[in-house]
Amino acid sequence: MSGTIPPAQPPPPSDPRHSWVHPLSLWLWRHNPLRRNTDRLQGWIALALLLLAPFLGLIAMFTIGDTAYRHYVATAADQRKTRHLTTAVLTHDAPRHPEPGSEEAKKTRYPATVRFTDPRGTIRTAQTDVLPGLTEDSRVEVWVDMEGGLTEPPMTAEQIRSRAMGWALLAFLAVTLAGVAAYGTAAHVLNRRNMAEWESKWAETAPRWTTSP
Structure with missing residues (x-):
């Protein structure tokens, strides 16, 4: 019908087989003319998290592991006294x-x-x-x-080491999962922004395609 703007159709979803390389491909193809600012931002976020997450995970692992080790050593010493x-x-x-x-x-x-x-x-x-x-x-x-x-x-020395290593591993996993969650949240927000922009652009363009001469 003349004057009626059809609903905007979102772009087709990406192939799930290549979804795992999406952030990297965005970074490598930064000169692609179809790349949006949000795509560039998402690529930077992915790169930053990829570099920071292991580094922060190692810091957390050694910090929490050392703290746990000192705690269990003190606990074992108290146990030997009591x-x-x-x-x-x-x-x-x-x-x-x-x-x-x-x-x-x-x-x-x-x-x-x-x-x-x-x-x-x-x-x-x-x-x-x-x-x-x-x-x-x-x-x-x-x-x-x-x-x-x-x-x-x-507690024995072996038990102390085992428990301290367990806390260190949990700390590293927690930081890693936090990085994954942060990227997922950022990607979701940026995707919603892209969809909103798509709707806005379509509202401007659609009349030229749907208006009868």
């Missing part, structure tokens, strides 16, 4: 493993009630995991805290 290794005796026989002497039996632990003396000299009973087949009055070593409760042994 936890004590003592001997406890079983108050009853521990369950037997179905396959005594097997590799599985060597790794299996069963809960059993033990009796021990806490750092204050009080005789206590508690439950802990022991090897299968131990008989009543068998002796086992347990770790006891200052309150007289059974606890885990102090």
Whole structure:
């Protein structure tokens, strides 16, 4: 109908097989006459994040990793001061493993009630995991805290390194994901701006194509 402006049709979507090179191609083809200012900006954002994300990720990894390592070292030192290794005796026989002497039996632990003396000299009973087949009055070593409760042994050097490395890796991944999210957000905003500009340009151009002579 004369005088009616048809709705603007957005440009065809890019081939998803090449979507992963889109930011790089925008940067390499910066002299393309069809390239918009927003395309150039998106290319710069992609390049900046590509360079900054690994650098900032390494900084975060070493910073968080070192902080975590120092924290766990201090925690382990405190644990060694407040936890004590003592001997406890079983108050009853521990369950037997179905396959005594097997590799599985060597790794299996069963809960059993033990009796021990806490750092204050009080005789206590508690439950802990022991090897299968131990008989009543068998002796086992347990770790006891200052309150007289059974606890885990102090962290070892290997555990400290493992936990610190875990936090370092999480820090690097967090920075990387933040970079990906930042690029995705910027691309979305720029795409909406492109679509708005497309609509505006079409509103100016369409009358010349749709008006009858």
